[in-house]
Amino acid sequence: MDLDRFLHDLQFQSDRVIPADWEAAWEDAPLPYKLYERLQEVPLDSEIPLSLQEEDDLASKSERTRLSAFLWYTYGLARYSETAVPSADGSHPETIHAFRRFVPSGGGLYPSELYMYLKMEGFPDGVYHYDAAHHRLLLIREGNFDLYITEALGNRSDLSEAKGVLFVTTMFWKNFFKYNHFAYRLQGLDAGALLGQCREVGSCARFFTNVHFQFVDRSINHLLGLDDEEESIYAVIPFADRTSSFFNPWAATEGGREIPVVHTSHYQRSNKVLDFPYIKKMNQHSMFDSPAQFGLLKEKEEVRDFYRSHPLPEVEPLTYDLAEVCRKRHSPELDFIKQTIPLKYIAMLLKETVQTSHTDLYTKSGRSSLSIYGCFHGVEGLADGAYRYHARTHSLIEIRQGDFRLPLQKAMKVDNVNLHQVPICFHIVGERTHYKKELGYRGYRIQQMEAGMLLQKLLLTASALGMNGHPLLGYDGKACDQMYQLECSGETTLIQIPVGFYRPKSWLVGNMHT
Numbered sequence: 212m213d214l215d216r217f218l219h220d221l222q223f224q225s226d227r228v229i230p231a232d233w234e235a236a237w238e239d240a241p242l243p244y245k246l247y248e249r250l251q252e253v254p255l256d257s258e259i260p261l262s263l264q265e266e267d268d269l270a271s272k273s274e275r276t277r278l279s280a281f282l283w284y285t286y287g288l289a290r291y292s293e294t295a296v297p298s299a300d301g302s303h304p305e306t307i308h309a310f311r312r313f314v315p316s317g318g319g320l321y322p323s324e325l326y327m328y329l330k331m332e333g334f335p336d337g338v339y340h341y342d343a344a345h346h347r348l349l350l351i352r353e354g355n356f357d358l359y360i361t362e363a364l365g366n367r368s369d370l371s372e373a374k375g376v377l378f379v380t381t382m383f384w385k386n387f388f389k390y391n392h393f394a395y396r397l398q399g400l401d402a403g404a405l406l407g408q409c410r411e412v413g414s415c416a417r418f419f420t421n422v423h424f425q426f427v428d429r430s431i432n433h434l435l436g437l438d439d440e441e442e443s444i445y446a447v448i449p450f451a452d453r454t455s456s457f458f459n460p461w462a463a464t465e466g467g468r469e470i471p472v473v474h475t476s477h478y479q480r481s482n483k484v485l486d487f488p489y490i491k492k493m494n495q496h497s498m499f500d501s502p503a504q505f506g507l508l509k510e511k512e513e514v515r516d517f518y519r520s521h522p523l524p525e526v527e528p529l530t531y532d533l534a535e536v537c538r539k540r541h542s543p544e545l546d547f548i549k550q551t552i553p554l555k556y557i558a559m560l561l562k563e564t565v566q567t568s569h570t571d572l573y574t575k576s577g578r579s580s581l582s583i584y585g586c587f588h589g590v591e592g593l594a595d596g597a598y599r600y601h602a603r604t605h606s607l608i609e610i611r612q613g614d615f616r617l618p619l620q621k622a623m624k625v626d627n628v629n630l631h632q633v634p635i636c637f638h639i640v641g642e643r644t645h646y647k648k649e650l651g652y653r654g655y656r657i658q659q660m661e662a663g664m665l666l667q668k669l670l671l672t673a674s675a676l677g678m679n680g681h682p683l684l685g686y687d688g689k690a691c692d693q694m695y696q697l698e699c700s701g702e703t704t705l706i707q708i709p710v711g712f713y714r715p716k717s718w719l720v721g722n723m724h725t
Contacts, residue, residue, distance in 0.1 A: 214493060217489050218645070221396045222396075222703060223689055228489070229392065233391050235388055236483070240388055240481065241382075241388060242344075242478075243310060243320055245324050245340070246344060246477055246479070247340055247477045250350055250475065251350040252347055252349060253348040253349070255275065255279040255347055256276045257346070259283050260280055262534050263415040264533070264534075269416050273332075274331045274332050274374070275332075275333050281418060282325070284313060284408075284412040284415075284537060285314075285325070285405070285408050286312055286314065286325045286405060286408070287313075287346055288310045288343055288723050289311055289538075290310075291308070291723060292308070292311055293307070293718060293720070294306070294307045294309075294717075295717070310723075311720075313540065314404045314405050314408045316397075317386060317390065317401065320389060322381050322385040322394070322397070323379055323380065323402050323405050325405070326339065327375050328356055328378075330374060331374050336353065337350055337352055338350075338352045338435060339351060352473045354470075360376055360434070363426050363427045363434070364426050364447060365505050366502070367505075367571060372452075373449045373451045376447060377420075377450065378431065379402050379406060379409075379448070380435070380444050381398045381402060383443075386398065386401075387490065388485070392489050394490065395490050399655070400660070403667070405663075406448070406664050407664040407665070407666070410664070415533050419451050419453060421449055421569045422448050422570040423448070424446055424570060424653075424657045424660065425505045425650075425653075426447050428497075428499055428500075429500070433470070436473040440491055445660065493656075496652045497651070497653040497656060505571075507572065508572045509573075510580060511582070518610060519609040520604070520606045520609070522604070523554065523558040523606055526555055526558045526559050537671070538722065540673075542682065543681055546714045546716055547629065547633045547709065547711045547712070548711070549633075549634070550711065551589050552589065552634045552635060554591050557607075559672065560637075560710070562605060564672060566668070572657070579664075580661075581662060582599060582600065582641075583599075583669075584638045584695050584704070585600070585607075585638065586615040586619060587635055588615075588634050589634045593607070594612050595614045597613075597694055598610060599695070615694060616631050616633070621690075622691060623685060625685045627683075634711050635709065635710040636707065636710070637669065637708040637709075637710060638695070638704040638705075638706070638708070643703045644701070645657075646658060658705070662706055670682070670708075678711055680709065680710040682706055682708055683709070684706060686704075686707050
């Protein structure tokens with residue numbers, strides 16, 4: 212199988228990337244978090260604020276308190292759950308125990324890891340790993356690495372005023388053990404959801420962030436002490452106390468500073484780690500060896516076509532306590548209930564989600580080239596049908612009218628959501644060639660991360676409105692593409708998100724808040 216066929220099968224024929232006899236070895240599963248051994252421990256504040264609102268001036272707190280809240284709400288272990296599910300043979304139900312974070316993850320496996328380079332009062336300058344299991348930092352290497360990181364970013368960021376830099380990586384085995392090579396699609400989405408959460412929490416902590424998808428991979432992996440056959444960098448996020456011009460998308464020059472190798476060890480629990488050749492191959496072919504390989508994407512031009520346009524009501528920016536919204540957010544599965552949705556809720560969901568995001572990909576406004584489509588049923592003031600959101604005019608473009616709940620249900624590969632109970636079914640849509648012309652094979656994982664960022668903002672907005680969403684990849688992509696008539700535009704659906712009201716979930720859950 213060549214790489215183009217592999218990416219095609221990930222999107223349209225996922226059964227081809229998972230062996231028919233594949234079974235996850237749960238008794239030898241890896242931990243959902245990385246545990247380093249014999250590194251210097253640097254404590255974080257244990258008193259995490261219960262609220263994250265504009266009037267709660269977290270910016271006036273110490274840098275340690277702000278950083279502690281930033282990391283915990285972004286990727287800390289937030290709660291412990293116990294859920295009973297029916298057994299396959301219909302006998303006694305099986306009880307599933309899991310640690311949960313505020314970001315969604317396929318199967319709750321959390322393949323992403325979070326590292327950082329810090330230049331903050333109270334911390335030795337250096338590179339750290341965020342130990343989510345113990346809510347602490349572990350020092351990997353000490354020193355000032357402004358120049359080294361700046362060069363790895365192609366001199367596109369001035370780190371002189373930055374408080375630090377976050378690094379989002381992926382540990383390949385953490386979800387390959389369950390999903391086989393389909394894990395590659397999940398890993399990009401998971402990383403994107405983490406980036407979206409980082410941006411939202413960072414804003415509450417008064418940290419301003421820019422996301423870099425382009426950098427010299429081996430340089431960053433070397434800085435973090437990673438083996439890229441096991442774990443590799445996916446995104447780099449400088450953060451500062453204020454909005455600054457430390458991002459310059461036009462600069463890209465060669466670097467050359469060297470730093471010594473750092474040797475670390477960690478525990479992951481699995482005794483037998485299988486090979487994942489296509490993920491390794493994709494990762495190697497996605498790496499940039501020089502800033503000369505960096506590219507820029509053109510912002511997608513939204514053309515007003517012959518389809519009927521439905522203006523959405525103008526809405527004010529939504530204000531909410533992010534901490535409370537995070538606590539309420541979960542995937543309802545079979546707990547959706549049928550309830551009419553006001554049209555202004557659709558307007559809020561879409562306007563809040565499709566915003567300018569500061570990344571290193573676009574030449575002008577920074578708006579993502581991805582689109583949001585949706586099938587709606589029982590929305591006040593809107594005929595049932597399939598629509599596309601036109602962000603510049605804040606309107607819905609009608610593609611076709613009708614009740615599409617049954618076709619959507621038939622396109623589901625696993626009936627873990629009853630779409631007849633769901634009034635809104637969103638799809639995030641992007642180009643089928645996943646930026647290959649501009650960014651090579653790296654474009655695929657970047658597109659998945661962009662989709663994950665949109666997804667997380669959509670989920671948080673739904674939670675703020677008293678609803679919830681359930682991200683799904685187990686659907687027939689070709690059937691959904693036909694529903695939206697995407698073939699002629701060269702686009703495809705990247706992820707499906709049913710959204711609606713719900714009944715309380717049947718589980719025992721305890722918040723892990725110190």
